[in-house]
Amino acid sequence: KLFLQKFTCTPLKIQDIPRGTTDKTLSVVPGSSFTSHLQQTIADEIIKKPTYFRGSKEDVHDWLEKLEQRFTMVKWSDEQKLQYISIHLQDDAQRWWTQASSVIKTWSSFIEAVTQAFGSTKAQQLAFEKLKWYKQTVNQSITQ
Template identity: 70%
Template sequence: MNHPLSAINEITLMENLIDTKFIKYSGKGDAKAWLLQTMNQFKQYGLRRLEQFQAIPFLLEDTAYSWYTQNKQLIINFERFANLFLKQYSSTSSTIQNNIPVETVAPSIIAPNFLPTSHLQQTIVDEIIKKPTYFRGSKDDVHDWLEKLEQRFKMAKWNDEEKLQYISIHLQDDAYRWWTQTSTTIKSWSLFTEAV
């Protein structure tokens, strides 16, 4: 296969970024926390949807990488990856964590600040993450979208900081591009709702 030199350089830069700044997932540990942390790092480093998709094989190792290679043909974008990944690993995360001493879980994986207090609340949090309520931009009704999103966030008992932290998974197309350009200046949930 003949790749232009610029494409090879971009792949090398991507691989170096992942190797130095991201935590790889091996199939052990809290899959949901890892995915959320990775998505926040994508935002932090300004990686766009296509780059996020291209980063997937560099983010996985061991059994998780084997799972990826077996399912690669089903993974057409990052959202599909996240959906399949969570189906595969979030059901096993709690089992794995219960069988591994706490010290062996990677200390650099940051779990979300919220600790759901009920099964219903945990289910709602899972739904928010696995099945986001998407906003794509000017063609969508922003007020309707915000109302639905606020209702889900309220049921999950998320505070404004948590809402803002995970909003990027709910944005696509023009809305996501807008967010990547303005996220550094929007520091609160109220500023986000005004700006969007």
């Protein structure tokens, strides 16, 4: 509960929605109580159902992209993202974070470090697999 209090938003009130408004005509206006309620709902979802990253067998770039989308929707600051990130990590990634967290102090340094720790191996494996199954045509030079 203490953690959730850091991300509280104003709840939606029925009287704030104009009469005759349907879900098709309701627009989300930044700063409105509906927007705040939506952000709170998404924040609750992020906390209750985290997007997990376990480590080397997964694509860190895809995971970071999904995570950034969710964080952007609730407009969390970089400090909030970094504070919350440990809940998203399991197995190898959690062990890595236990060691790296004392050095990583910003969200951008986290992205750089986790990409360096887990991203290059996956990218190298994919590049090697692509190269391994590549067939050179008769008229194709070695540099093409």
